Amino acid sequence: MSENTHETKALPRVSPAMDILERDDGFYVFMDIPGVRREDLKIDINETELVVTGRAPQGASDKETFLEVQFGPGEYTRAVSLSDRVDRERIKATLKDGVLTVFLPRLEKPAARRIPVQTA
Amino acid sequence: MVLDFNTLYTYPGRFERLFEDFFKPMYGGEGRRPVFPPLNVSEDEANYYVRSEIPGLPMDGLELTLTEKSLVIRGERPTEQGKYYRQERPAGFFQRVVALNVPVDRDSVRATLTDGILTVILPKCEGCIPRKISIDVA
Numbered sequence: 001m002s003e004n005t006h007e008t009k010a011l012p013r014v015s016p017a018m019d020i021l022e023r024d025d026g027f028y029v030f031m032d033i034p035g036v037r038r039e040d041l042k043i044d045i046n047e048t049e050l051v052v053t054g055r056a057p058q059g060a061s062d063k064e065t066f067l068e069v070q071f072g073p074g075e076y077t078r079a080v081s082l083s084d085r086v087d088r089e090r091i092k093a094t095l096k097d098g099v100l101t102v103f104l105p106r107l108e109k110p111a112a113r114r115i116p117v118q119t120a
Numbered sequence: 121m122v123l124d125f126n127t128l129y130t131y132p133g134r135f136e137r138l139f140e141d142f143f144k145p146m147y148g149g150e151g152r153r154p155v156f157p158p159l160n161v162s163e164d165e166a167n168y169y170v171r172s173e174i175p176g177l178p179m180d181g182l183e184l185t186l187t188e189k190s191l192v193i194r195g196e197r198p199t200e201q202g203k204y205y206r207q208e209r210p211a212g213f214f215q216r217v218v219a220l221n222v223p224v225d226r227d228s229v230r231a232t233l234t235d236g237i238l239t240v241i242l243p244k245c246e247g248c249i250p251r252k253i254s255i256d257v258a
Binding site (some may be wrong): 017018019020021022023027028030032033034035036037059060061063064065066067068069070071072096097098099 | 155158159160161162163164165169171173174175176177178200201202203204205206207208209210233235236237239
C-alpha cells in the first residue's frame with residue numbers, strides 16, 4: 001500500500017472517548033485513540049479550541065476474511081474548548097499505548113495591583 | 121463536548137457539528153460501545169487473528185490465557201486520580217472470552233500490543249489445513 005492511496009482513502013470519522021479531569025496543577029484530557037501512530041496524530045490549537053485528529057488505518061492484510069468485526073479503521077476527531085484559565089504556551093501532549101494525554105496547565109494569576117488615582 | 125469555562129464563548133463550527141452528530145450512526149455515539157474491549161476475529165490460510173482495541177495498558181497489565189476451548193483476554197484499566205468533569209472512557213476490570221471451536225497450534229501462538237491494539241496470532245495446526253484426497257478408481 002503506497003502512502004498516497006493511504007492519504008486519499010476516506011475513513012469513517014470516529015469521536016474518541018474522552019476523560020477530562022482537574023488536578024492541582026491544571027486540567028488533564030485523556031483520549032482513547034488506539035491504532036494511531038505518533039506521526040499520524042495532529043493537535044491544533046486555535047483561539048478557543050484544541051482539535052485532535054488522528055488516523056487509525058486498517059491493521060489487517062487484504063487476504064484475511066473476517067469472522068467477527070467490532071471495530072474498524074477510522075479517523076478520530078474531537079475538539080475540546082479551551083478555558084481562559086489555561087496557559088496555552090505550556091500545553092503538553094503525550095501518546096502512550098494508544099492513549100493521548102493532554103496537560104493544560106492553569107494560568108498563573110497576575111498579582112492584584114492597586115492603581116493610584118492622580119489628581120489633575 | 122466542551123470545557124465551558126470561557127467567559128465569552130463563541131461556537132465555531134457549531135452547526136456543522138450538530139449536523140455531524142445527527143447523521144452519526146446510532147450505536148457509535150460519543151464513543152460509547154456495548155462491550156469493552158471490542159474484538160475483531162479474522163483468518164487467512166495459515167492463521168487465525170484476534171485483534172482488540174485495548175488502549176492504555178502495557179503488555180504486562182494484560183493477561184492472556186489459552187485454555188482447551190477458548191482464549192481469555194483479561195485486565196484492568198486504571199482510573200486516573202483527580203476531579204472528573206467528563207468520563208467516557210471505560211475503566212475497571214474487563215474480560216473477554218473467544219471460543220475456539222477449531223484446533224490451533226497452541227505452542228506457536230503469538231501476541232503483540234502496539235499503540236493500544238492487541239493482536240493475537242493463532243496458527244492453524246498442520247493437520248487441520250484442508251487437503252485434497254485423491255480417489256483411485258479401482
